[in-house]
Amino acid sequence: MEMEVLKFIGAGLAAFGMIGAGIGLGNVFGSYFNAVARQPSMEKALSKYLFMGFALVEAIAILAFVLGILLMNA
Amino acid sequence: MANPLEQFVVKPLSETPIIPGTEIMMTNQSIWMFGVTVFLGLFLAFGVRKKALVPGRLQAFVEMTYGLVESLSKDIIGPKGKKMIPTIFALYMFITTLNLAGMIPGSYTATSQIITTAIMALTVFFSVIIIGLMKHGFKFFGLFAPAGVPLPLLFILIPLEIVSFFIRPFTHAVRLAANMMAGHIALKVFATFVVGFMAMEGAATFGAILPFAGLFGITILEVVVALLQAYIFTLLTCVYLSDAVNLH
Numbered sequence: 001m002e003m004e005v006l007k008f009i010g011a012g013l014a015a016f017g018m019i020g021a022g023i024g025l026g027n028v029f030g031s032y033f034n035a036v037a038r039q040p041s042m043e044k045a046l047s048k049y050l051f052m053g054f055a056l057v058e059a060i061a062i063l064a065f066v067l068g069i070l071l072m073n074a
Numbered sequence: 075m076a077n078p079l080e081q082f083v084v085k086p087l088s089e090t091p092i093i094p095g096t097e098i099m100m101t102n103q104s105i106w107m108f109g110v111t112v113f114l115g116l117f118l119a120f121g122v123r124k125k126a127l128v129p130g131r132l133q134a135f136v137e138m139t140y141g142l143v144e145s146l147s148k149d150i151i152g153p154k155g156k157k158m159i160p161t162i163f164a165l166y167m168f169i170t171t172l173n174l175a176g177m178i179p180g181s182y183t184a185t186s187q188i189i190t191t192a193i194m195a196l197t198v199f200f201s202v203i204i205i206g207l208m209k210h211g212f213k214f215f216g217l218f219a220p221a222g223v224p225l226p227l228l229f230i231l232i233p234l235e236i237v238s239f240f241i242r243p244f245t246h247a248v249r250l251a252a253n254m255m256a257g258h259i260a261l262k263v264f265a266t267f268v269v270g271f272m273a274m275e276g277a278a279t280f281g282a283i284l285p286f287a288g289l290f291g292i293t294i295l296e297v298v299v300a301l302l303q304a305y306i307f308t309l310l311t312c313v314y315l316s317d318a319v320n321l322h
């Protein structure tokens with residue numbers, strides 16, 4: 001196969017890294033809703049940790065995204 | 075059909091550079107950033123011009139936005155972070171307004187360029203290092219070695235902490251840029267579907283309703299994302315600055 005084609009295949013494969021981030025984000029938000037449903041008065045305090053956790057998990061998806069862009073332009 | 079990536083092209087407004095002999099020019103990106111800065115300055119100054127005890131609508135809006143950032147930095151950095159609130163507030167307002175300005179049809183989203191966000195993220199990164207070194211001196215490097223960890227574990231933990239410290243400005247910058255970019259690409263892709271259906275003949279034209287409804291939904295989602303990403307950028311700025319001020 002040509003290099004040009006392989007680049008795009010690699011970029012597509014790099015997007016698989018986002019599967020993990022997707023599962024992780026689902027976990028973060030699911031746990032948050034669970035916690036708020038059990039203890040609604042903690043909503044404000046928890047929302048800060050929610051966004052922190054969200055940002056950390058999303059960092060993995062960002063690495064996958066950048067890897068894809070790098071592979072495409074390599 | 076137009077390329078969905080076309081909206082991100084940086085075009086110089088005129089061929090004459092600002093400083094002769096260089097390539098520094100006004101572009102469609104920088105004009106939006108200038109415009110937003112001027113707008114923000116005027117808007118905030120106009121909002122609090124009366125300094126009324128019982129605020130009017132505009133003053134209440136400005137005060138509430140400030141209150142949001144103030145409570146955020148108070149909760150995360152603590153009382154020591156009071157000096158940093160103006161910077162954090164400026165950062166928050168600038169990003170929010172740029173993000174929302176990008177939602178105006180035909181406008182340019184300056185935050186979708188990594189250079190815009192990277193400058194802000196690097197400013198935060200170097201502020202963390204400089205403030206940390208000024209406040210704690212050599213003790214600042216204790217950031218990389220959490221207290222109460224057994225010695226053998228430190229050999230693994232310290233390299234990990236160092237890597238995660240240096241990767242921060244990178245993810246900080248790319249998170250905002252990538253989110254803005256991805257959303258705007260999705261908008262344009264759905265818009266091309268609408269145009270494609272409209273170009274068909276006969277009853278197929280009515281198929282345009284489906285992607286149009288999707289476009290409507292994504293537009294609302296994008297406004298939410300614009301506000302949320304600005305909030306997250308500010309929140310992470312607070313978290314990083316808190317590391318510098320309070321150590322762990």
